[in-house]
Amino acid sequence: MKTISELTALREEMQGRLALRHTSDFPIEATNTETYQRHILVCAGTGCTSSNSPAIIEALDKELKAKGLDKTAKVVHTGCFGLCALGPIMVIYPEGAFYSHVTVEDVPEIVDSHIAKGQLVERLLHKEDGNTVHTLPESRFYKNQMRIGLRHCGVINPDDINEYIGVGGYTALTRILTEKTEPQAIIDAVKNSGLRGRGGAGFSTGTKWQFTADAQSEDGVKYVACNADEGDPGAFMDRSVLEGDPHSVLEAMTIAGYAVGAHQGYIYIRAEYPIAVDRLNTAISQSRELGFLGKDIFGSGFDFDIELRLGAGAFVCGEETALMTSIEGHRGEPRPRPPFPAVKGLWQRPTLLNNVETYANITWILNNGWEKFAAIGTAKSKGTKVFALGGKITNTGLVEVPMGTTLRTIIEDIGGGVPNGHKFKAAQTGGPSGGCIPASLIDTPIDYDSLMAIGSMMGSGGLIVMDDTNCMVDIAKFFLEFIIDESCGKCTPCRIGTKRLYDLLCKITEGNGTLEDIDTIEELCQHLQASSLCALGQSAPNPVLSTLTHFRDEYIAHVVEKRCPAGVCKNLLKFTIDPDKCRGCTLCARNCPAQAISGQLRAPHVIDHAKCVKCGACIENCKFGAISRS
Amino acid sequence: MPNCKTVIAYHGTPQQEDELKKVIEAHKGQAGATMPVLQAAQEIFGYLPEEVQIMIAEGLDVPLSEVYGVASFYAQFSMNPKGKYQISLCLGTACYVKGAGDILEELEKKLGIKAGGITLDGKFSLDACRCIGACGLAPVMMINDQVYGRLTPDQIGPILAKYQ
Numbered sequence: 001m002k003t004i005s006e007l008t009a010l011r012e013e014m015q016g017r018l019a020l021r022h023t024s025d026f027p028i029e030a031t032n033t034e035t036y037q038r039h040i041l042v043c044a045g046t047g048c049t050s051s052n053s054p055a056i057i058e059a060l061d062k063e064l065k066a067k068g069l070d071k072t073a074k075v076v077h078t079g080c081f082g083l084c085a086l087g088p089i090m091v092i093y094p095e096g097a098f099y100s101h102v103t104v105e106d107v108p109e110i111v112d113s114h115i116a117k118g119q120l121v122e123r124l125l126h127k128e129d130g131n132t133v134h135t136l137p138e139s140r141f142y143k144n145q146m147r148i149g150l151r152h153c154g155v156i157n158p159d160d161i162n163e164y165i166g167v168g169g170y171t172a173l174t175r176i177l178t179e180k181t182e183p184q185a186i187i188d189a190v191k192n193s194g195l196r197g198r199g200g201a202g203f204s205t206g207t208k209w210q211f212t213a214d215a216q217s218e219d220g221v222k223y224v225a226c227n228a229d230e231g232d233p234g235a236f237m238d239r240s241v242l243e244g245d246p247h248s249v250l251e252a253m254t255i256a257g258y259a260v261g262a263h264q265g266y267i268y269i270r271a272e273y274p275i276a277v278d279r280l281n282t283a284i285s286q287s288r289e290l291g292f293l294g295k296d297i298f299g300s301g302f303d304f305d306i307e308l309r310l311g312a313g314a315f316v317c318g319e320e321t322a323l324m325t326s327i328e329g330h331r332g333e334p335r336p337r338p339p340f341p342a343v344k345g346l347w348q349r350p351t352l353l354n355n356v357e358t359y360a361n362i363t364w365i366l367n368n369g370w371e372k373f374a375a376i377g378t379a380k381s382k383g384t385k386v387f388a389l390g391g392k393i394t395n396t397g398l399v400e401v402p403m404g405t406t407l408r409t410i411i412e413d414i415g416g417g418v419p420n421g422h423k424f425k426a427a428q429t430g431g432p433s434g435g436c437i438p439a440s441l442i443d444t445p446i447d448y449d450s451l452m453a454i455g456s457m458m459g460s461g462g463l464i465v466m467d468d469t470n471c472m473v474d475i476a477k478f479f480l481e482f483i484i485d486e487s488c489g490k491c492t493p494c495r496i497g498t499k500r501l502y503d504l505l506c507k508i509t510e511g512n513g514t515l516e517d518i519d520t521i522e523e524l525c526q527h528l529q530a531s532s533l534c535a536l537g538q539s540a541p542n543p544v545l546s547t548l549t550h551f552r553d554e555y556i557a558h559v560v561e562k563r564c565p566a567g568v569c570k571n572l573l574k575f576t577i578d579p580d581k582c583r584g585c586t587l588c589a590r591n592c593p594a595q596a597i598s599g600q601l602r603a604p605h606v607i608d609h610a611k612c613v614k615c616g617a618c619i620e621n622c623k624f625g626a627i628s629r630s
Numbered sequence: 631m632p633n634c635k636t637v638i639a640y641h642g643t644p645q646q647e648d649e650l651k652k653v654i655e656a657h658k659g660q661a662g663a664t665m666p667v668l669q670a671a672q673e674i675f676g677y678l679p680e681e682v683q684i685m686i687a688e689g690l691d692v693p694l695s696e697v698y699g700v701a702s703f704y705a706q707f708s709m710n711p712k713g714k715y716q717i718s719l720c721l722g723t724a725c726y727v728k729g730a731g732d733i734l735e736e737l738e739k740k741l742g743i744k745a746g747g748i749t750l751d752g753k754f755s756l757d758a759c760r761c762i763g764a765c766g767l768a769p770v771m772m773i774n775d776q777v778y779g780r781l782t783p784d785q786i787g788p789i790l791a792k793y794q
Contacts, residue, residue, distance in 0.1 A: 050764040050777040084766030233722030233761040271669065271706055272762065309662070310669060313705030313760070329662030330696075331703040347661065390724030390765040397766060428723065464723045478726055488703070 001290045002299055004178055007170065014166025018156075021093045025137040025147075026155050028167070032094075038073040038115060041091045042102075043154065045080035045243050046236070046275055047397075048087035052104070053077075056088055059107040064115070073115045079244015081154035083141055085396040086126060091154070096135035099124040141395050144414050146376070148384045149198075149237070149360040150400050153244030158279050161286040164247040170292055172366040173251050176258060177300035186259040187213060190362065193370035194382030199227055199318075199355030200433065200459045201535070202381070202448040208352065211342035212260040215350035222262040223351040224253050226359060227323055228269035228276070231315040232431030233482065235462035237386040238356035240398055242269070242276040245360065246283035250306060252362035254293065257304040260352050265306040268323050272313065280308055315432075315486035319534050320353050322488065333490045334534035355460070357386055377403030381447035391428075391464040394419045404445040407437060411465060422467035426550070430459030432479045432486075433539035435546025436472065455546040457539070471568035472551040473558055477505045479543040487536065494537030497528045501544060509569040513559040522548065570614045573629045577618075579604035581626035588618035588627065640681045649674050650682065654689035663690055664700050668707060677708045713748050713755035715793050717741075719771040722761030729782075730769040734758060736783040737771075740790055754793070 001007060016033030021041075042048075042057050057077055064070040081089045086100035090110075097120050099110070106124060113119045126133045133139045136154075147153075156163040164170070176186065191206025212222065226249060230238040242249065253265045269277060284306055287293045295303045309327045316322045317332040324346050326332035345351025361383060365373045374382050381403035387410065390396050394416030401410060407427055411417065418424045426436040429446075435456035437444065444450055448458050466475065480502040489495045504521050507513045525541035532538045548555060557563050564572040577588075577597075582604040589597040589605055596612040599605030607618070607627075619627045653670040657663035667690060671682050678701050687694040701707045719737060721730050738744055741754055748755040764770045767779025778789060 046763040047766045050762075050767055050770070050779065084764075087766060231760065233726075234724040234765060236761065236763040236765065239763055272760070310666070311704075312665060312669065312707055314703060315760075326665070327662055329664040329700070331699050388765065390768065391727045396724070396768070431723070462723065464727060466727055470727050475727070478723070 004174055004298075007165070007174055010162065011165050011168075011171075014162050018163065018166045021155065023096055023135070023137060025142070026151075036072065036074040039093045040073055040075045040110075040115075041078050041093070041154070042075065043079070043081050043087060043089045044077035044275075045084075045153075045240055046273070047080065047084035048089060049275060051087045053088040055104050056090070056102055056107060059104045060111070063107050063111045067111055067116065069111060069115055073111075076157050077159070078156065079153040079158050080150075080240040080398055081136065082145075082150065082240075082398040082400075083139075083395060084398070085394070089154075091136060095120065096137075097121075098126050098133060098136045098139070100126040140416065141397070141399070141414055144405070144409055145400050146384050146402050147400050148364050148373075148376075149241060149357050149386050150244070150398065151364065152248060153240055153398075156245070158244050158246055159282050161247060161283065161290060164245070168367060169247050169363075170251055172363045173255055173292060174298050176255060176366075177298045177302055180300070183213060183259045183261070186255065186366070189366060189370045190259075193365045193373040194377075194380075195358065195361055195365065195373065196381065196448060197354060198357035198361070198385065198460070200430070200457065202458060205354060205358055208342060208354070209256065209259055211340070212262075212350050212352040215343050217349050219349075220261075221264075221347075221349045222260055223346045223349055224257045224260065224262045224265040225324070225327070225346065225351055225353045226253055226265065226267040227318065227320070227353055227355040228267055228273075229311045229318045229323060230270060230273075230356070230460060231318045231486075232460050232462045234390050234464050235388045235431060235460045237388050237398055237461050239270075239273050239276050241356050241360045241386075242273070243279055246276075246279045247287065248363055249356055249359045250283055250287055250293065252359035253306060254297070254304045255362060255366070256352055256354070256359070258302055260350075262352065263303045263305070265304065266309055266327055266346070267306060268309045268311060268317070268327055270313070271310040277308065277310065284308070314488070315482070316488045316534070316536050319536055322534065323353070324351065331488070333488045334536070336533060357461070378445065378447045380449055385446070385458065385461060387461045387463040389415050389463050389465070392418050392422065392424075392467040392470070393465040401446075403447045406443050406445050408442045410446070410463065411442065415465065418465065418467050422469060424465065425468050425470060426466045426472065428456075428464040428466065428475065428543075429462065430457040430539075430542070431462045432482050433457060433535065433542055434459045434462075435542045436466075436475070436550060438550040441550075455542070455549055457542070469566055469568070471509075471564055471566035472547040472554050473505060473509055473564075474566075474568045476544045476547045477502065477509060480505060480540070483536065483540045487540075491531075491533035491537060493528050493531040494533070494540065497524060497532075498537070498540050500524060501528070501541070505544070508555065508558050509564070510571045511558070511562045511569075515556075515559055518548070518555055518559065567630060570616075573614050574609065575607050575612055575614065575616075575618060575627060575629050577605050577607055578626045578628065581624050583624055583626075585623070587621045587623065591617045591621045593617060640679045642675055642679075642681065646674050647685070650685060651689065654686065658690060664692060664697060665704075668697070668701055672707060677711045679709065710746075710748065710755075711752070713753055715754050715773050717754060717756045717771060717773050718759040718762070719745075719756070720760070720762045720764070720769065721758045722765070722768075724761070724765040725769040728768045732783050733769050733771065733781050733786065736786045737790075740786055754790075 015030035019030045019032040020034045022028045090099040187209045195205040196202040314332045317326045322332040322334040341351045386400045487494045584602040594613045596608045687697045745758040770779045
């Protein structure tokens with residue numbers, strides 16, 4: 001494909017077919033020309049794939065063929081719909097009927113009833129507070145969301161470039177190249193939109209583009225790179241964008257290349273994301289085939305190509321300088337900044353590095369105008385942010401909300417609250433570099449600056465909800481353990497300081513802590529922040545400091561009362577046998593590895609706390625529920 | 631995690647070695663080739679024994695120390711062979727707050743090995759991994775490609791029994 005008119009013809013044809021999927025949430029203004037009566041969309045993201053969606057797709061294809069309905073309905077696999085807790089998810093258009101927890105056994109009924117007779121399968125429709133939800137936009141989960149980064153996820157087939165073109169894909173790129181838009185005009189639009197990096201630190205994206213464009217390269221070579229090394233445990237928004245809408249990232253990188261004067265792009269992606277890697281490979285080859293990547297794109301004389309580089313499981317490679325060292329093929333150790341990547345990045349050339357979600361916003365901004373983007377969000381944080389909602393929350397999944405939405409809206413309205421009658425205790429944002437937000441601050445608007453002000457950070461968007469059964473000292477310890485594992489070892493403060501911090505926390509959770517230890521912890525945290533080489537070490541104390549700020553009483557309980565209020569820290573637990581419930585069956589005594597339980601047959605037993613190793617074997621073996629821990 | 635020199639003798643086949651030579655040939659002279667070649671080698675041999683690292687160093691004409699440095703840096707590269715059934719338990723935050731720690735303890739107890747280890751008969755290897763992205767199913771583990779979600783410690787015994 002070489003001309004705009006060819007592209008327009010293809011777009012119009014695809015729009016007509018996709019008009020079948022028109023909804024108020026995702027308007028496709030075209031006359032429906034689709035020959036199929038229905039499109040059956042099945043989520044093929046990682047979450048639903050884990051709950052068996054590939055088998056459902058296979059069963060659907062088979063069943064449709066067997067019933068002679070394969071010309072009536074088309075099965076389309078899509079990226080993540082966001083509601084991972086309800087997977088596998090299926091949506092059938094034109095009704096937009098939203099089926100959750102679909103199994104292979106449900107397929108014949110769906111085909112016989114919905115596809116053959118047009119009757120919705122009531123029992124599979126999602127239920128909310130006892131009410132049936134017919135379509136996705138009706139659900140409480142979607143109502144408060146605004147989708148920009150995820151706009152195509154769950155709407156189009158990510159393996160079909162034509163569907164991306166049908167929803168307006170590659171318009172921005174081809175318009176820029178054929179109209180020969182001034183690169184500075186593109187950079188200004190990104191700058192004016194107020195978009196800030198979605199990977200964590202929140203640096204102005206437009207300014208970064210400007211720095212790279214202005215930087216001098218001795219041989220004229222510059223690079224564009226995409227950080228898809230999403231390492232925060234519990235964050236999966238970048239993966240979902242790549243699985244559901246890979247072309248939006250490719251298109252944005254190509255535009256970035258044109259704007260800053262680069263001809264080669266790299267995507268550094270975790271090898272742990274096999275589905276995303278597959279979709280990207282497919283997308284890159286389709287994009288090359290249609291001429292959106294390669295030499296002389298759309299006859300403009302501009303060359304650009306993209307190569308994938310697979311990470312190999314190192315969290316520190318999400319740090320920009322470490323990422324580039326890794327692309328160069330070395331141990332992924334960070335290097336001191338300055339020089340910043342915009343000046344000296346990959347192979348010492350100016351390099352523009354943005355993360356996946358940041359790129360996913362670019363074409364939306366260029367197609368809809370920066371003014372529209374800048375109108376969303378708060379004074380200093382514009383647009384929307386995607387969060388991966390996980391932990392003790394009813395609706396686990398991906399949510400996208402305008403900046404400035406309160407934590408309460410995300411947790412109570414969209415997330416459906418904490419399940420099993422437990423109480424919301426804290427939300428953790430920013431992963432191992434972030435902090436915990438206590439329940440008392442649930443009305444905090446979520447944006448870069450207000451999170452920073454309460455000792456947490458936006459990070460890449462992991463949002464883990466914790467209830468009253470989670471111990472905050474244990475959580476701080478968990479993150480430090482992660483950091484110790486992932487510290488590259490190059491600088492001493494991070495390599496040794498995090499280990500010492502961890503030892504002190506262990507001392508506290510084991511019941512040997514003193515109040516001086518808490519002071520030492522705070523002092524050590526300050527040293528780490530001040531003297532570590534890269535962001536990994538500098539931010540490693542955040543989980544400790546924020547829990548110390550907001551949950552100091554819990555630390556004090558561990559140290560002074562030798563008690564873990566949440567009942568998590570094993571060494572502080574006390575096992576007791578209720579003499580009224582104990583039948584004296586001797587099972588616990590026989591299974592106790594420390595011989596800490598004594599008692600006569602058919603008489604209540606007693607635990608010797610001095611001998612008890614708190615393994616819990618007695619509770620597991622007691623048939624009468626007579627043993628409790630507190 | 632233990633990622634030291636393996637005690638199991640090298641038993642690569644000539645076919646595997648030929649395959650590796652082809653990969654090295656294809657990447658030779660490219661900037662940043664060490665990682666893609668190591669990734670391909672791990673795919674071919676299942677792990678990265680010393681012998682394979684030497685072949686890569688000589689083939690790409692880079693110091694062995696550099697190959698070893700890269701191989702030992704990244705968690706995904708293993709110098710120990712993996713079991714017939716590879717168990718990966720997710721220890722991401724979402725799984726951890728939902729009790730993945732108890733699941734790990736149960737797996738270690740039932741298998742008699744620690745995370746990063748392999749059973750003596752070579753049947754099971756156990757790894758604690760970072761987020762596999764199935765947070766909706768937390769806590770979750772994978773045995774080869776099969777995903778097990780919403781786990782409780784008492785399910786571990788029966789699941790392992792299926793593979794005995």
